[in-house]
Amino acid sequence: METFHVKKPIYPLVSFLFSIIIFAFGLFLAKEIALIYLFLGLTLLYSAFGHLKTLLKLLPPFALIGLLVGSGVWLTSGDYLPAIQTFGRILLLAFSSTPMVGTPPINLLRVFAQWGFPKVLSLGVLITLRFIPLLIAEMKQIVHAMKTRGIRFGVKERRTLYRGFMIPLLIRIVGMSDTMAISVETRGFSVEEKKQSVYRRIRFSLRDFIYTILTILLMIGVLIYG
Numbered sequence: 772m773e774t775f776h777v778k779k780p781i782y783p784l785v786s787f788l789f790s791i792i793i794f795a796f797g798l799f800l801a802k803e804i805a806l807i808y809l810f811l812g813l814t815l816l817y818s819a820f821g822h823l824k825t826l827l828k829l830l831p832p833f834a835l836i837g838l839l840v841g842s843g844v845w846l847t848s849g850d851y852l853p854a855i856q857t858f859g860r861i862l863l864l865a866f867s868s869t870p871m872v873g874t875p876p877i878n879l880l881r882v883f884a885q886w887g888f889p890k891v892l893s894l895g896v897l898i899t900l901r902f903i904p905l906l907i908a909e910m911k912q913i914v915h916a917m918k919t920r921g922i923r924f925g926v927k928e929r930r931t932l933y934r935g936f937m938i939p940l941l942i943r944i945v946g947m948s949d950t951m952a953i954s955v956e957t958r959g960f961s962v963e964e965k966k967q968s969v970y971r972r973i974r975f976s977l978r979d980f981i982y983t984i985l986t987i988l989l990m991i992g993v994l995i996y997g
Contacts, residue, residue: 775828775872775904777821782979783879784886786870787896789986794867796990801860805993812989813866820982825873829865832907837861839937872903882973898951909943 780786793813800806817823837858845854871879876897883893917935 775825776875777825777873779821779978780874780878781820781822781870781982782975783874783882783973785975785979785983786874787879789983790867790869790871793986793990794863797863797867798860800993801856801863806859806863808996809989809993810862810866812993813869816982816985816989817869819985820978822869822873826865826869829869829872829903829907830862832910833861833865834858835910868903876901878973885972901951902947905947906944909947910940913939913943 793809797806797809800809814823814826817826837860840861841854841858844857845851848854879896880893883896913936922935
């Protein structure tokens with residue numbers, strides 16, 4: 772998980788909210804060429820704020836999933852346009868989640884505690900943040916296992932992709948969810964609303980304000996000129 776973190780993360784609540792907003796905004800543009808402009812603008816924005824490496828680590832696995840799902844859409848519909856749009860929607864997950872994945876989860880929990888958010892929400896967000904890097908790691912292991920067994924891996928070998936990659940991945944996702952649930956239970960996590968102490972307070976800085984303004988301007992610009 773730490774490999775996705777950045778040295779100077781954005782204010783956790785800003786990252787959390789804009790990850791949701793960017794994803795919803797991208798879905799609105801899913802059938803437009805403006806989605807590409809949004810991707811380019813976000814790439815420049817993340818580069819300026821130190822999140823480019825996190826984005827580059829997220830893109831390959833999401834692109835692979837996009838190719839798999841997109842090829843399935845193309846086979847069922849016989850039209851390449853819905854397949855491209857599906858591929859773009861899945862790439863949108865990588866772009867929208869980059870600021871949040873680059874933020875240490877403990878920082879978000881501290882901010883939630885400062886603002887008095889319910890523990891149930893904190894637990895749900897924490898599990899989600901942990902799930903994405905674990906999913907990427909599992910995908911890499913499956914691909915490596917296929918290569919070591921001499922299994923040809925490519926878009927043209929569709930049966931191999933679905934039987935050798937998708938099915939093991941789905942099985943591992945179920946196993947990961949069970950493991951995370953047991954982990955929370957064995958650590959005695961409680962959702963009872965008790966007074967919480969915050970060891971280190973996270974403060975909103977000028978850098979976070981600039982990021983907020985630039986992200987809003989980017990979305991407005993894409994909406995107007997895209």
